Amino acid sequence: MQWETVIGLEVHVQLATKSKIFSGASTAFGATANTQACAIDLALPGTLPVVNAEAIRMATSFGLAINAEIGKKSVFERKNYFYPDLPKGYQVTQLAEPIVGAGHIDIHLNGETKRLRIHHAHLEEDAGKSLHEDFHGMTGIDLNRAGTPLIEIVSEPDMRSAEEAVAYLKKIHSIITYLGISDGDMSQGSMRCDANVSVRPKGQAELGTRTELKNINSFRFVEKAIHTEVERQIDILEDGGKIVQETRLYDAEKNETRSMRSKEVANDYRYFPEPDLLPVILDEAFIDQVRKQLPELPEAKCQRFIEQYQLSDYDANILTANRALADYFENVSTHCKDAKLAANWVMGELSAALNKNDTAIEHSPVSDRQLGELILRIKDNTISGKIAKQVFDALWQGQGEVDQIIKEQGLEQVSDSGAIEAMVDKVIASNPQQVENYRNAPAEKRGKMLGFFVGQIMKISQGKANPQQVNELLLKKL
Amino acid sequence: MHRLTLAQLAEGLRQRQFSSEELTKHYLDRIKKLDQHYNSYITVTEESALQQARQADKRLAEGGAPLLCGIPIAHKDIFCTEGVRTSCGSRMLDNFISPYNATVVENLINDGAVMLGKTNMDEFAMGSSNETSYYGPVKNPWDTNCVPGGSSGGSAAAVAAMLAVATTATDTGGSIRQPAALCGVSGLKPTYGRVSRWGMIAFASSLDQAGPIARSAEDLAIMLNSMASFDPKDSTSIDRAVPDYHTHLSTSVKGLRIGVPEEYFGEGLNPATATVIQQALKELESMGASLVNIRLPHTPLAVPAYYVIAPAECSANLSRFDGVRYGHRCDNPTDLEDLYKRSRGEGFGDEVKRRILVGTYALSAGYYDAYYRKAQQVRRLIKQDFMEAFESVDVIMGPTSPSPAFAFGAKGDDPVAMYLEDIFTIATNLAGLPGLSIPAGLVDNKPVGLQMIGNYFDEALLLNAAHQFQLQTDWHQRHPSSLEEEA
Numbered sequence: 001m002q003w004e005t006v007i008g009l010e011v012h013v014q015l016a017t018k019s020k021i022f023s024g025a026s027t028a029f030g031a032t033a034n035t036q037a038c039a040i041d042l043a044l045p046g047t048l049p050v051v052n053a054e055a056i057r058m059a060t061s062f063g064l065a066i067n068a069e070i071g072k073k074s075v076f077e078r079k080n081y082f083y084p085d086l087p088k089g090y091q092v093t094q095l096a097e098p099i100v101g102a103g104h105i106d107i108h109l110n111g112e113t114k115r116l117r118i119h120h121a122h123l124e125e126d127a128g129k130s131l132h133e134d135f136h137g138m139t140g141i142d143l144n145r146a147g148t149p150l151i152e153i154v155s156e157p158d159m160r161s162a163e164e165a166v167a168y169l170k171k172i173h174s175i176i177t178y179l180g181i182s183d184g185d186m187s188q189g190s191m192r193c194d195a196n197v198s199v200r201p202k203g204q205a206e207l208g209t210r211t212e213l214k215n216i217n218s219f220r221f222v223e224k225a226i227h228t229e230v231e232r233q234i235d236i237l238e239d240g241g242k243i244v245q246e247t248r249l250y251d252a253e254k255n256e257t258r259s260m261r262s263k264e265v266a267n268d269y270r271y272f273p274e275p276d277l278l279p280v281i282l283d284e285a286f287i288d289q290v291r292k293q294l295p296e297l298p299e300a301k302c303q304r305f306i307e308q309y310q311l312s313d314y315d316a317n318i319l320t321a322n323r324a325l326a327d328y329f330e331n332v333s334t335h336c337k338d339a340k341l342a343a344n345w346v347m348g349e350l351s352a353a354l355n356k357n358d359t360a361i362e363h364s365p366v367s368d369r370q371l372g373e374l375i376l377r378i379k380d381n382t383i384s385g386k387i388a389k390q391v392f393d394a395l396w397q398g399q400g401e402v403d404q405i406i407k408e409q410g411l412e413q414v415s416d417s418g419a420i421e422a423m424v425d426k427v428i429a430s431n432p433q434q435v436e437n438y439r440n441a442p443a444e445k446r447g448k449m450l451g452f453f454v455g456q457i458m459k460i461s462q463g464k465a466n467p468q469q470v471n472e473l474l475l476k477k478l
Numbered sequence: 479m480h481r482l483t484l485a486q487l488a489e490g491l492r493q494r495q496f497s498s499e500e501l502t503k504h505y506l507d508r509i510k511k512l513d514q515h516y517n518s519y520i521t522v523t524e525e526s527a528l529q530q531a532r533q534a535d536k537r538l539a540e541g542g543a544p545l546l547c548g549i550p551i552a553h554k555d556i557f558c559t560e561g562v563r564t565s566c567g568s569r570m571l572d573n574f575i576s577p578y579n580a581t582v583v584e585n586l587i588n589d590g591a592v593m594l595g596k597t598n599m600d601e602f603a604m605g606s607s608n609e610t611s612y613y614g615p616v617k618n619p620w621d622t623n624c625v626p627g628g629s630s631g632g633s634a635a636a637v638a639a640m641l642a643v644a645t646t647a648t649d650t651g652g653s654i655r656q657p658a659a660l661c662g663v664s665g666l667k668p669t670y671g672r673v674s675r676w677g678m679i680a681f682a683s684s685l686d687q688a689g690p691i692a693r694s695a696e697d698l699a700i701m702l703n704s705m706a707s708f709d710p711k712d713s714t715s716i717d718r719a720v721p722d723y724h725t726h727l728s729t730s731v732k733g734l735r736i737g738v739p740e741e742y743f744g745e746g747l748n749p750a751t752a753t754v755i756q757q758a759l760k761e762l763e764s765m766g767a768s769l770v771n772i773r774l775p776h777t778p779l780a781v782p783a784y785y786v787i788a789p790a791e792c793s794a795n796l797s798r799f800d801g802v803r804y805g806h807r808c809d810n811p812t813d814l815e816d817l818y819k820r821s822r823g824e825g826f827g828d829e830v831k832r833r834i835l836v837g838t839y840a841l842s843a844g845y846y847d848a849y850y851r852k853a854q855q856v857r858r859l860i861k862q863d864f865m866e867a868f869e870s871v872d873v874i875m876g877p878t879s880p881s882p883a884f885a886f887g888a889k890g891d892d893p894v895a896m897y898l899e900d901i902f903t904i905a906t907n908l909a910g911l912p913g914l915s916i917p918a919g920l921v922d923n924k925p926v927g928l929q930m931i932g933n934y935f936d937e938a939l940l941l942n943a944a945h946q947f948q949l950q951t952d953w954h955q956r957h958p959s960s961l962e963e964e965a
Contacts, residue, residue, distance in 0.1 A: 039577065039578055042803055042804075043798040044558075044576070044577070044578070044804070045558065045564065045566065045571065045574065045576070045679040045680075045798070045799075046557075046558045046576070046580060046675075046677040046678055046680070047676070047677075048675060048676055048711060048712050048713065049713065050710065050711060050712075050713050051713065078794050080793075080794055080797060080841070082797065082800060082818055084800075084802050084814065087802075087803060088794075088797060089794065089797020089798050089800060090794050139814075141802070141803075268842050268843045270793075270794075270838065270841035270842055270843075270846075272790060272791075272794070272841055272846070272850060275682075275683035275684035275714075275791055276680075276683050276713060276714065277713050278713055278714065
């Protein structure tokens with residue numbers, strides 16, 4: 001039987017506010033346990049929440065970026081359950097009236113564009129962390145994360161493959177980092193993903209029973225976890241079994257999913273409107289103001305790159321997937337006034353070095369200005385493209401500025417015609433047999449044979465002779 | 479000294495008739511000597527009180543000090559007080575020393591008031607008789623075999639027994655007005671949002687409101703001047719200028735239209751209490767006010783709606799008391815569930831447990847629409863009743879509670895009978911309106927309270943009307959006979 005996969009994603013994004021969603025405590029990552037938890041985060045008796053206006057602005061900007069209706073009135077609710085890292089015994093979240101209504105994003109996969117619908121996105125507070133190591137027979141609680149603002153983005157079940165799910169996730173990542181509302185760092189939990197996965201016979205309208213996959217904290221794991229789960233479900237169904245609606249945990253080490261809890265024992269969260277907070281009312285003026293402050297978003301930037309820089313769809317897509325990369329490219333391009341070369345260097349040498357050293361573009365040791373200057377030196381024939389790679393490595397290692405490196409390491413291209421002529425003469429004189437062969441060869445074969453002489457001259461000049469001049473002189477003298 | 483009102487004490491301090499330190503010592507001595515009969519205090523903060531009094535004396539000497547400077551008051555033990563146990567009348571918080579002050583406490587500190595201690599209360603403010611306190615019941619100074627009312631029973635009894643000149647209290651369904659009525663003192667529940675809830679341990683967030691209990695309407699006005707403030711730390715606090723209530727007391731009630739709701743004089747009202755209230759209304763009429771019969775048709779729905787909404791909110795508000803971070807924790811928990819079950823099972827009393835269970839049930843899947851949503855609809859209808867009434871009257875008056883103080887244990891086995899104690903006060907909380915209770919007479923030598931309900935932010939009007947009534951009557955100056963002899 002042919003099976004169709006159906007996927008919906010719930011993505012939690014930590015907002016990059018300075019303070020928490022309902023308190024003034026810092027949200028900085030990595031502090032000593034419980035040093036960033038104030039009386040409100042600890043849920044001391046008598047404390048009350050006050051909404052962080054910046055979290056509202058960030059959520060609104062996300063809503064506008066996905067073309068969603070913004071909830072003019074949104075309501076916080078209490079989701080009740082007991083857990084030691086949930087100090088109040090309820091999470092303040094939104095349910096019936098979220099701040100971001102239905103919207104959509106477009107993904108590009110295998111040359112096709114697909115529109116994926118987003119059901120809604122709501123604001124809520126993060127819980128703390130339970131620490132099971134280091135405490136023998138006990139559990140430690142770190143409440144630094146408690147109260148960190150999150151938006152939970154809930155998609156419609158519109159994805160039909162793990163690849164689409166990853167593309168969706170990457171698009172969300174791209175949008176939130178463009179907006180500057182999150183660092184989107186999945187390894188630190190700034191972006192977390194739960195996947196609802198089901199399969200059904202191809203052509204069937206009704207959805208199959210779904211499972212919810214948790215703990216998938218990288219793009220790669222999302223893809224692997226979904227593949228694994230889909231296989232598991234198909235195996236069960238083909239053996240005549242039934243899928244149990246349940247939450248399953250993805251184990252990356254074993255590459256398997258296993259049951260966490262089934263729906264029968266699921267909590268009744270007893271949601272009700274949070275009486276300590278008034279509904280959030282947003283007026284048109286506020287929404288307009290946020291709209292005006294929206295940066296250029298990935299889709300628009302990609303289109304502009306194609307038109308303005310004559311880049312291919314593929315190149316433009318890669319360069320605009322990450323806002324910092326796009327900005328870097330544009331700065332290089334502006335500096336050297338050659339978009340094609342800039343794109344080649346950014347996607348080629350630079351990206352390779354970043355990947356190899358596991359470095360983010362923001363922390364690149366070679367600045368956009370330096371790379372632009374390097375390209376300028378290629379263009380004005382100070383150095384050849386080959387030498388340029390050597391200069392790039394020196395830049396990466398922090399050996400100085402472009403011109404300084406070229407000068408100190410004597411890498412300037414030799415364009416002195418007298419010096420080149422002397423080298424040409426020397427090579428012709430010391431290779432009489434090759435000269436003889438060349439002169440006797442038919443014109444169509446000579447091109448290849450010329451390479452031998454060029455190579456010899458480059459060897460003598462340590463790669464610094466101007467290749468164009470070398471070619472011209474060789475042709476003349478041979 | 480203890481016979482003087484707050485206003486008189488403020489004057490005495492300014493005239494150097496006595497110092498705040500002397501005054502504070504006098505009150506501390508009285509508490510030491512007499513509170514064993516009433517149990518109105520959970521904690522007495524003698525040392526810090528004297529320290530604050532000496533500070534106040536310095537400030538008074540410099541001149542220009544606020545009226546409350548040097549005045550000995552007490553806080554209901556629901557308000558967080560830095561460095562002082564804040565128990566909320568519960569075993570759960572018997573070991574809880576608050577690291578911060580409630581805004582109400584902070585406001586009174588800023589005005590130089592001296593805190594004598596923390597007053598007894600029903601556990602987590604859940605009760606109408608003060609019988610649910612972990613620290614034992616408070617006794618009514620008018621008759622120690624009777625309850626003082628609740629939940630602010632300690633605050634009301636302390637003022638009645640002259641163990642503090644004024645106290646802070648809170649009112650979720652009548653918890654200021656009903657004990658004030660039963661103890662023969664004056665109490666005011668302001669408009670929801672008028673006084674900050676920051677640092678006030680939540681029972682039902684959408685209903686809780688802090689206010690003062692004192693010996694006269696004038697004293698209430700002085701207290702409210704300090705307690706009321708817009709507080710950015712409380713999202714439900716309302717950013718609206720606080721008038722000087724103390725200077726708005728002298729207007730005559732001539733022409734004041736008093737609405738008398740038919741529903742507040744029906745079945746369930748003690749006939750003797752009814753007579754007292756009718757006489758008080760006649761008194762006001764003789765002073766120039768007019769009485770207008772009105773209807774508040776949804777009144778019978780107030781108690782049932784309240785007993786869905788308040789428990790629902792409390793069931794969530796009390797989830798934080800889980801034995802994990804502070805408060806009572808059971809010995810040697812075997813696992814997480816055991817920790818929760820025994821810590822909460824041991825830490826909470828029966829009435830608190832009952833309300834958590836009721837609230838949890840009302841919010842649970844499949845019942846939410848039938849209970850919680852329905853109750854919120856009723857709440858809107860009740861508010862609408864009041865809004866319609868206020869189109870034709872300035873103030874609504876009636877009894878505060880259906881009967882005078884009852885004996886301990888009289889309603890012990892019947893929670894519903896106890897809940898009906900608040901039948902006339904609950905609707906005001908559901909609507910968020912201000913309400914006040916002042917002594918209006920005696921039945922069997924036990925006080926009866928006259929309730930005044932105002933439109934939103936009409937505290938000044940209520941205090942004015944109450945003050946005018948107190949200029950013409952002396953019910954607020956009566957004291958329990960035992961205390962008359964003691965003097």
